[in-house]
Amino acid sequence: MKKEISNVAVIGAGDMGHGIAQAAILGGLTVYLYDVNKESIDRGVNRINQSLEKLRKKEKISEEELNEARSNLHPTLDFKEALSSASFVFEAVPEILDLKQKLFKQMGEVAPKTAILASNTSNMSITKIAEHVQNKDRVVGVHFFNPVILMELVEVIRGSETSDETIQTAYDLCLKMNKTPVRVEKDSPGFIVNRVNAPVSVFIEAIADAGIAEPEEIDALIKSHGKPMGHFELMDYVGLDIVYDSCQYNKEVLHPNYAPSRLLTEKVDKGDLGKKTGKGFYDWSNGRPSIDLNKKTDKIELNDILFVKLNEAAKLVEEGVATPKDIDLAMVLGTGDTVGPIESSRGFALSFITKRLESLSEELNKTVLKPAGILYKKPESIFY
Numbered sequence: 001m002k003k004e005i006s007n008v009a010v011i012g013a014g015d016m017g018h019g020i021a022q023a024a025i026l027g028g029l030t031v032y033l034y035d036v037n038k039e040s041i042d043r044g045v046n047r048i049n050q051s052l053e054k055l056r057k058k059e060k061i062s063e064e065e066l067n068e069a070r071s072n073l074h075p076t077l078d079f080k081e082a083l084s085s086a087s088f089v090f091e092a093v094p095e096i097l098d099l100k101q102k103l104f105k106q107m108g109e110v111a112p113k114t115a116i117l118a119s120n121t122s123n124m125s126i127t128k129i130a131e132h133v134q135n136k137d138r139v140v141g142v143h144f145f146n147p148v149i150l151m152e153l154v155e156v157i158r159g160s161e162t163s164d165e166t167i168q169t170a171y172d173l174c175l176k177m178n179k180t181p182v183r184v185e186k187d188s189p190g191f192i193v194n195r196v197n198a199p200v201s202v203f204i205e206a207i208a209d210a211g212i213a214e215p216e217e218i219d220a221l222i223k224s225h226g227k228p229m230g231h232f233e234l235m236d237y238v239g240l241d242i243v244y245d246s247c248q249y250n251k252e253v254l255h256p257n258y259a260p261s262r263l264l265t266e267k268v269d270k271g272d273l274g275k276k277t278g279k280g281f282y283d284w285s286n287g288r289p290s291i292d293l294n295k296k297t298d299k300i301e302l303n304d305i306l307f308v309k310l311n312e313a314a315k316l317v318e319e320g321v322a323t324p325k326d327i328d329l330a331m332v333l334g335t336g337d338t339v340g341p342i343e344s345s346r347g348f349a350l351s352f353i354t355k356r357l358e359s360l361s362e363e364l365n366k367t368v369l370k371p372a373g374i375l376y377k378k379p380e381s382i383f384y
């Protein structure tokens with residue numbers, strides 16, 4: 001059994017919330033967009049209107065679709081008005097557990113008893129967010145990517161009490177919003193995309209910390225293979241304080257190896273937080289840094305990064321978090337890689353990959369790079 005959804009509420013009109021609301025109105029849904037802050041609501045509605053105009057100019061939507069989408073949007077500062085007729089609620093407020101827990105409790109009390117309550121958290125446990133909600137079976141993770149209007153991927157996450165009906169309804173609703181959902185069957189830190197990428201950061205930053213290659217030399221290697229940004233450049237762009245906090249979180253919930261690297265810690269301690277302060281690993285005072293591709297390092301192989309991703313993907317399969325196909329799909333849609341890590345690794349002998357991972361783990365003294373047990377015991381369950 002699944003529910004037909006036509007009326008949704010979006011809580012929080014910031015970067016993610018306004019994008020979720022826009023995707024929903026374009027999917028023909030009636031949307032109540034709520035925020036505690038009037039300025040945030042006004043900014044969110046403006047961003048939606050500007051984006052709709054752009055889509056119209058590019059002839060991606062017709063005048064009629066634009067008008068219909070606009071008439072589907074109801075911004076409000078009244079929590080009750082937003083929730084009273086919603087059959088599905090998207091939460092997109094800041095990543096603070098206590099805030100989300102309190103809000104979910106209120107959402108559970110004010111929204112109809114059958115309404116599905118979804119969090120757009122990037123990292124937090126859906127089970128924990130649901131802690132104070134009655135009928136926890138209706139709480140689910142629905143993780144959109146930024147910018148929502150351009151990114152097709154949505155990770156649909158099962159908390160420990162989420163029902164099959166809730167998962168299926170969330171999945172179908174994402175399709176209605178013209179997104180591509182993938183199922184995350186276990187409430188596991190980082191879900192798919194952030195989790196598969198997490199040990200890549202450990203690997204790259206251990207190389208830089210050990211002085212084997214400089215950040216710019218590593219970024220030059222990555223960019224010379226067609227990536228729009230290098231690893232350190234991207235960290236600067238996101239904000240080194242935000243990256244630092246997410247390393248701390250991963251250290252607590254996944255493994256001590258995820259602790260912030262030495263170089264990252266030094267930058268944060270100095271207040272050099274990247275683009276937003278004008279300085280981080282690069283100087284941003286005159287705009288985007290120019291990275292000299294001639295400086296690319298020959299100390300690491302790009303394939304090492306692939307093997308680290310494959311290894312983490314294998315752990316996700318081993319832990320029952322997601323299927324190999326969904327992992328590859330999520331990595332393609334979520335990171336811009338042309339092929340997923342499992343598919344990409346097919347051409348290599350598995351013994352070569354596991355040996356390489358063993359030696360990287362030993363040389364860099366990082367347990368998280370050790371090959372997953374399933375790569376030795378049941379590799380056929382990885383390669384679909």
Ligand SMILES: NC(=O)c1ccc[n+]([C@@H]2O[C@H](COP(=O)([O-])OP(=O)(O)OC[C@H]3O[C@@H](n4cnc5c(N)ncnc54)[C@H](O)[C@@H]3O)[C@@H](O)[C@H]2O)c1
Pocket residue numbers: 011012013014015016017034035036037040041091092093094095096103120121122123143144145146
């Ligand atoms: N920004 C990203 O790249 C990204 C990507 C994926 C997921 N996420 C997740 O999405 C969520 C929202 O992130 P964001 O980047 O949109 O944040 P944001 O700061 O841009 O927006 C948050 C909005 O929530 C509002 N708000 C705060 N408390 C509220 C409350 N009690 N009720 C209603 N509104 C409230 C704020 O006024 C603000 O407008 C976070 O959990 C974040 O981890 C962010």
